[in-house]
Amino acid sequence: MRQSHLFTKTRKEAPADEVAKNAQLLIRAGYVHKVMAGVYAYTPLGLRVLENIKQIVREEMNAVGGQELIMTSLQPKDVWEETGRWSDETVDVWFKTKLQDDTELGLAWSHEEAIVSMMAQYVHSYKDLPISVYQFQTKLRNELRAKSGIMRGREFVMKDMYSLHATKEDMDEYYDKVVEAYKRIYERLGVGADTFVTFASGGAFTKFSHEFQTLCDAGEDVLYIDKDKTVAVNEEVLDDAIAEIGISKDELSPTKTAEVGNIFKFGTEKGEQMNVTFKDADGMDKPIYLASYGVGITRVMGVLVEKFGDDKGLVWPEAVAAYKVHLVGLNLEDAEIKDWADGVYTNLTKAGVEVLYDDRIEARAGEKFSDSDLLGVPYRVVVSKKGKENGQFEVVTRATGEVRQLTEEELFTDFS
């Protein structure tokens, strides 16, 4: 991508109304555009990051047999009434609307009921199970208070997977597999060492529910963690947990974390409420077992910004960066240098390297370097008159600041 073609521009100052680091940096660098409180558009750079995160999640979900689909944002009322979750008293984040004939509709804040309702048409026998389906969907939640930039919005992208089983054993076994898949996801996203699986709190499903919490100052949760990071307990269940584990509270220290995943087992609850059953080997009707598994894709993006961003701007883990290489062209007013830089860009791209090429002729070096730091692309490769003369490229690793001088051959070996 030629930077001169990007419609987004970097800016020196963040809007005064953004306090969250993630929103400040993402807006300054041109990855997101704020539309209203808790609602952000993803511009081309931001979308690429989002898609990269999704792809990692997608690969891991596929690896445990998940089949991707996409449900709808418009939800019929009756399906949610079957489980008692249409009521605003029970679910206070509903956006509701009406068809022109006054039929009430809900805008999906989650999809358990939607999935189960759909699956009633496809699941008839124990031979049809298990089934695991997932989607990336925009969830709409009428939060009383949006906050923390893209980490808690009213509209956000979530990966939600649902697994249906004939038996509790099968569900439990699959659930454990997904826990491992989730660990791989966070590992690949670069936050594996800082992410903990904890018992979730609240509701009737506490003991069947787990959260994935990543250390993050901007998070809303508090985890009690021991020195070796082997024990991590959610503050909300602290007293019960330390009693159970037999550990003293003094050995744990509170740390702020952000919830990046939440998984839970419904068991047969939804199947019973919605009368979704299958025939077992004896020909008896049995309610399906259901478990669900969520990852907040946009929130994860925010967490990565919060964790890795520094005073100069964004710092993306290589696995999710919008581009791998930021090719920064200097002295481009010199046609000879420009041709050469263009050639490097073309060849790197042809070699399969994702390159953002700062081909702006009028921008000065200082501005380009500042932009490069702000954009957070993992590797900056400088092409300049100086470099052309000595046949070398300056390669700077954004995260560490490490500087290398590579020949053109080394450059291509390194990056393709």
Place this chain on the structure above:
RNA sequence: CGGGAUGUAGCAUAAUGGUAGUGUACGCGGUUUGGGACCGUGUGGCCCGGGUUCGAUUCCCGGCUUCCCGACCA
């Protein structure tokens, strides 16, 4: 939803009961050219409604917006 703030140009800000200044960004001209350089010049603005007043961006009332704290958060 309770509490506290907030609203002036694309962005960041200043002053003001008599229609608004600066920085940045943007346009044009010129000098520069490895860390947001400089000179000149130009374009562009008072959240909405009502009230007080000769006159309101300013004061008052209401609304809306955005942010923060709390509550909430399958």
